[in-house]
Amino acid sequence: MKILPLALAQFIASYAATNMNVAISTIADDLGTTISGVQTTITLFTLVMAALMVPGSKLTDIWGRRRCFVVGLGIYGTGALLAALAPGIGLLTVGYALLEGVGSAMMIPPIYILVTALTTDKAQRARGFGMVSGxxxxxxxxxPLLGGLVTSAFSWRASFLLQVVVVAVIILLARKLPAPERHHKKFDLLGAVLSGAGMALVVLGVLRTTWPIVVAGAVVIGLFAWHIRKTPEPLCEPKLFRDRTSNLGLGTQLVQWLVLQGTFFVLSVHLQQVEGLSAIETGLALLPATIGLLVTSALAGRLARKHPQNRLIRWGFLITIAGTLFVPDGLFLIGAGIGIMLTASVNVVQSRWPDTDQADVSGVSRAVSNLGSSLGVAMVGSVVDHRAALVLLILFSVLGFGLAVFIRNDGARQAE
Incomplete structure (x- = not known):
């Protein structure tokens, strides 16, 4: 039960990233905007999370885990309420993309650190990570399914109000979470600016298909890497990027979320704009993927005990590739494949580092996952034909499998 508020918080943040997909046409019509405008808002939500996730993990160390978690929930809930009341795309972007994104960046890093604090051995910790990742x-x-049901039965605004209610419940449950001592550390403001700006430029460059902006983003990320090696109290420790297994695990996380968000987005737009399906019909059309992910997520703990993490990640990518080749008939396989490897990749990364580094590695891990989500929506949104977009997602899945091939069996061993 102690893990429940943490799992609920991760659920609601991930739900917020995909529930709008099935309501894209409805939102665009209601607010007098375009599909591209709604796509930009969705992309900005995950981008804000990615850009601020590492700074959010550092605030966890400075403010304390439970305090950062609850403050993030409060900001998130405020954003959801503003989005529900938005008369136009401007306030929707402020509430959903900005405030919900900032709130998520503050509440998600403590989730994974608190799982570590609440569990006493590796088996329990793996189950805790499995619950949260699942x-x-x-x-x-x-x-897509819940968003479609709520949108069709009430309106897309009710989906945001539902998030407000869930956040209020999580805040009440969070009172029982441990509140360990704070650490009096300096906040690396320049590092936060460089990391956030670099990721923002890369994603916005992809979204607008403007490659000079992508290159500029890569240069800024390079400056961030140089900065954290030179400053005495960096935003995150440079050693986190020197471990081969951890880096490969982070790469698979990025690809997994890129493929998951990209698939849901491109199919949602196609089903609504080309096939003429409603929000609930779109959600039902994507139901096989939801079922596949549900089934394998429920089995994640059992699979992790029976099979090496690297093997699960490889299986997951192969199954996902097979499913994407046969869309729409392969939607179940896409969900099942991603569900198999989500927990395994998190276990590989988090378990490489001792408790003292969990704040930093949690922030980096979540930043990479949300960067993948942003890139997934940005990339497939820039491809006109949905079949071409699916081919692109297959190529990324092949890349993910290639990364997983090089993850050693000792992925759960803590790095020195």
Whole structure:
């Protein structure tokens, strides 16, 4: 039960990233905007999370885990309420993309650190990570169906009001979470600016298909890497990027979320704009993927005990590739494949580092996952034909499998 508020928080943040997909046409018509405008708002939501996730993890160390978690929930809930009341795309972007994104960046890093604090051995910790990661995958997968049901039965605004209610429940449950001592550390403001600006430029360059902006983003990320090696109290420790297994695990996380969000987005737009399906019909059309992810997420703990993490990640990518080749008939396989490897990748990364580094590695891990989500929506949104977009997602899945091939069996061993 102690893990429940943490799993719920991860569920609602992931749900928010996909539930709008099935309501894109409805939102665009209601607010007098375009599909591209709604796509930009969705992309900005995950981008804000990615850009601020590492700074959010550092605030966890400075403010304390429970305090950062609850403050983030409060900001998130405020953003959801503003989005529900938005008369136009401007306030929707402020509430959904900005405030919900900032709130998520503050509440998600403590989730994974608190799982570590609440569990006493590796087996329990793996189950805790499995619950939280499974909740995240479930939220992302259930977003289209629940979003479609709520939008069709009430309106897209009711989906945001539902998030407000869930956040209020999580805040009440969070009172029982441990509140360990704070650490009096300096906040690396320049590092936060460089990391956030670099990721923002890369994603916005992809979204607008403007490659000079992408290159500029890569240069800024390079400056961030140089900065954290030179400053005495960096935003995150440079050693986190020197471990081969951890880096490969982070790469698979990025690809997994890119493929998951990209698939849901491109199919949602196609089903609504080309096939003429309603929000609930779109959600039901994507239901096989939701079921596949549900089934394998429920089995994640058992699979992790029976099979090496690297093997699960490889299986997951192969199954996902097979499913994407046969869309729409392969939607179940896409969900099942992603569900198999989500928890395994998190276990590989988090378990490489001792408790003292969990704040930093949690922030980096979540930043990479949300960067993948942003790139997924940005990339497939820039491809006109949905079949071409699916081919692009297959190529990324092949890349993810290639990364997983080089992850050693000792992925759960803590790095020195």
């Amino acid at each position: 909740a995240g995958g479930l939220g992302a997968a259930a977003g």
